[in-house]
Amino acid sequence: MSNSSTDGLRVSCEAVEQFVQDVLINAGVKEEVAEDTAEGLVMASMRGVDSHGIRLLPHYIKELESGRINPEPEFSFDQKAPAVGQFDADHTYGIAAGIRAMDYAIELAEATGVGHVSVSNSTHNGMMAYFGLEAAKEGMIGVATTQTSANTRPPNGVRPFFGSNPICVAAPMSDEEPFCYDAATSAITFNEVRKQQDAGAKLPRDVAANERGIPTRNPEEAVQLLPLGGYKGFGLSMVVDIFNGLLSGMSVGREVSEMYGEDISNRRNLGHYYAAFRIDAFVEVEEFERRLQQLAEEVRNEPRQNEETPNYVPGDPEKEAKGEREQRGIPVPKHELEEFDALAKKYDVDPISK
């Protein structure tokens, strides 16, 4: 199932998912929580969103071992209005909690047209597209957002205030996998900063700042992000925090707990916001899907500034990665492989490199 290479392996999506799931289960995580968490992480890796993919497994296990993560949550759902519910994640993996919350949003949408679910007492919920696409599978528009710990400085600030607070909107198309917008409200992410660092390249202008808040193009110095397009992105990140932190009753702004750090035994108490829109409560679904397909094709066919660069519709790069990785497997770099082998040994699971 794997092709060796000098600096890592390619492992089939199925094998990776089985591995992640087995590690989680043997580490004591309730089966259905382990299944969904594995699915969410592997979907991110398949889509080329490696920052939110299987590379997180060692950290996720550390959070479990330290007591931050509740391996056997008792989920509860409180329907507070016909179109609105509050989902208590009971401190388990945010991915597993989130997909259930989106399923509730879909159920509410069946009944009312649009369903909204606010999640409380959660943790890192991975790639937003996992939830947005869950709604799109049902022929609905899915909206998924989360708060993150402060990493982005205000337009006139010197230190981070809001997180990179991403927004995902997914919608079904007639002839291909769904449209999927999924982007942080920061100008860039730390994962992109790291990539430029590894490549020895400069950052674009006005995307990150040094520890005094001064914009820098040196990835080594970049310890905080700048908001997308300045004050507009800053405002948008505040909107995301309002929906995720205030509507869920969780913390906001600089009070949002950190993912990493010396001690990771604290509960994170994150909030998320998910919504599902039944398209046929607005217009005929097939007509919508056909028109979105046509719109996407028009965007792709627009005349180009640079002929070598394709015109992408949101989600296109991820679809390309998925096509390639379904064929060739998920690339697992050597240092990840070593971490995975250690987890395999510790939790008595067949190593992924086998």
Add this chain to the structure above:
Amino acid sequence: MSNSSTDGLRVSCEAVEQFVQDVLINAGVKEEVAEDTAEGLVMASMRGVDSHGIRLLPHYIKELESGRINPEPEFSFDQKAPAVGQFDADHTYGIAAGIRAMDYAIELAEATGVGHVSVSNSTHNGMMAYFGLEAAKEGMIGVATTQTSANTRPPNGVRPFFGSNPICVAAPMSDEEPFCYDAATSAITFNEVRKQQDAGAKLPRDVAANERGIPTRNPEEAVQLLPLGGYKGFGLSMVVDIFNGLLSGMSVGREVSEMYGEDISNRRNLGHYYAAFRIDAFVEVEEFERRLQQLAEEVRNEPRQNEETPNYVPGDPEKEAKGEREQRGIPVPKHELEEFDALAKKYDVDPISK
């Protein structure tokens, strides 16, 4: 009611609103449509959003005279699901149609928690904050978006594809007027381009492009806009078009009709999307308002890069303008005053400069 100055007048908000309303009514517009259109235009002017304010009146009257605007619309509302309705604007002023659509969204929210209204067969709907704030007045979160004609080029494009497609989110606060995010998904607006042109100043980098799509800092050459923060803003403008054009059954992308042009007798057939969120379907309203107030104050009190520049929360500059203009009146430049005097004469209304 007015203080003369060398290049125009200050006119009280009440006098301006009465004038706009009287012109519209005498030009044949149904009374309630004229009232709401006047209120929306004057609110924009009061908030300092002059691009969407009373300067539009002469153009609005031309659109009426040319037959684009239906002065006596028959509005209709089709509730398609418990939380969703479709509002037919019947080709009248988008401001008047929009405020009714938001009122329906508020009604749907009362019943289900969150109400959504899609508007079809509409025209220019002015400043989004007018609608968002309508929901906030009721203690709800208001969301207001619209599509606009193509003016923003894709990241790799040479010509405009989507419009500046703005997003507004308003929410009530405990001790002051509501939080109000209201921003285009383009990096800048043509109004800001014009301001730089008038000031003989350069544009910031990467906010506008010349007619071949090449980024330019020369406002004279800037004939199209660039998306906010590149591909992320582009994706967001596509999301706005999906909600406004596809969910309403109206046109999208380059097919969206233009506001200005040689012939303005065509129907514009614009779509809008409005939503109202009943906060108490999520958390206790007073607690939400108190926490949002506290969050805003934390943002304002953050340490600053530049001590001379305040830290703004979305809506703060508009609140400042409103405070000033409620006191001193709305500034009406000389060329607008001349246009208004001509309208006063034509439609037998007391001139504003009187």
